[in-house]
Amino acid sequence: IRWMADAAGFPETAGGLFMGGGSAANLTAVVAARDAKLQPEKRLDGTVYVSAETHSSALRALAVAGFLPGQIRRVAPDEAFRMDTDDLARLVEADLAGGRRPFLVVATAGTTNVGAVDPLDRIAAVCERRGLWLHVDGAFGASALLSPARRALLKGVERADSLAWDAHKWLFQTYGCGALIVRDRRRLEQAFRVETDYLRDGDLPGAAPNFWDLGLETSRPARALKLWLTLQTMGTEAVAAAVEHGFRLAAWAEDEIRRTPGWGLVTPASMAIVTFRLNDGGLSAEQADALTLEAGRRLERSGFAFVGATRVAGRAALRICALHPDATERDMRETIRRLDAEARASRKELAR
Structure with missing residues (x-):
């Protein structure tokens, strides 16, 4: 996780966990963003911004997290099928003027259909100006961060609040090796940690992170092992x-x-x-x-x-x-x- 966070340019506060794939990562990010940016009683006022090329798993995640179709804004694409940042800014300002609470933009680094990369730097500027959470669905395309010749295509990803990245796509792993990286790992604990008496063994001094506190799963396979083994065998x-x-x-x-x-x-x-x-x-x-x-x-x-x-x-x-x-x-x-x-x-x- 630290290796992936470093590749994305995330700070030392970053963390995350492995999960089944981009669908689970997008859902986990939506819940973290919701709990970080919206008070429970204000959730029906929240608005989310996606593009025509946003993956269906992100839309499903929004539905599972309790958001209604009327809370989801479709940002127009540009001629290259990327999110149009001028339209994004216009929609955000219109929602603010109407008393809504814009809180999340789902951008994409490598759309499934045509491989488009949304203008992450410009989207990040819109999000920072109005305090929105920026989630980047890089399930497929985040692997370009490893190529010195190509990582500039994802310029601005280091400003995101969360990044979905599937090792079972362009890092050549078998299925079930996705990951979510967040720039502040405390956001995951705030969204998912539940106090119990019987899951305290990880609280002991020197214990490994309690990954069940960071996401939906309590029982989890060792998904990171195969990627670690590939990196040890092949080299980065x-x-x-x-x-x-x-x-x-x-x-x-x-x-x-x-x-x-x-x-x-x-x-x-x-x-x-x-x-x-x-x-x-x-x-x-x-x-x-x-x-x-x-x-x-x-x-x-x-x-x-x-x-x-x-x-x-x-x-x-x-x-x-x-x-x-x-x-x-x-x-x-x-x-x-x-x-x-x-x-x-x-x-x-x-x-x-």
Whole structure:
């Protein structure tokens, strides 16, 4: 936890705990923010700010924590699918003027769909000016903090109050190895500590932290062990190089898409993610949607590669999220070439 807090640039007051994943981390952060910023009798006055690209787990966390749909503000995205800070500031000021209590912004470092990173520095400035808690959902993208060449993409994360970070994504662990880091570990104790007579063994001098005081779980597996073992075996520089490799994989895919007639980028490579679709002028929008998705299905059935399907700005697209350290430039380029071949074959079949 200390290693992750240092990577994020958090102060010595920071702390946190491992948990099942980003969903649990987002819920834990929402509860900590609620209890730090809202008096119980004022909770129905609280307002939260999310974007169109905020992960569904954060929205679910808000519901579980007792917030109603009318308390959640959707901040407009910019042209790169990032949270628009001007719209955020406008919504916060409007709620303050209306007697509401803005208390939490959920920003994202590496959105699931397109890999967008919200402008964390500017969002932090809005939060600091009005005393809001800034939570950064970095379940996927926080691992870029380990790459010296890429950590600037997350500039401003060090100003956040909390950070979700899943080691079972871009730190190559098996499932069930998420973490929440908070800049002031006392905030977790204030939200979750319950006084009991039978859980006092951790209060003894020199005892390890009582992690059951920091979150929802009392019984917990040793989730940190596998990440610790990976770091001890590979070393942090090798792990950072593997993270950096994901950026290169997506860039190679993007380059091959640009070289392939009839295909176009929807969003350029960002945080190891690139989205794209057929844009042949001879196809209607509906035909392009159908053939784009069919090319992905045919490639999967061939056994060569799986490319995910999604929608971006209301249109069908294919999505590559390339993280595997053993994947190569040839793998990425060949994936695009085979997708193109599958699309052409499918189009010929439809023309018969």
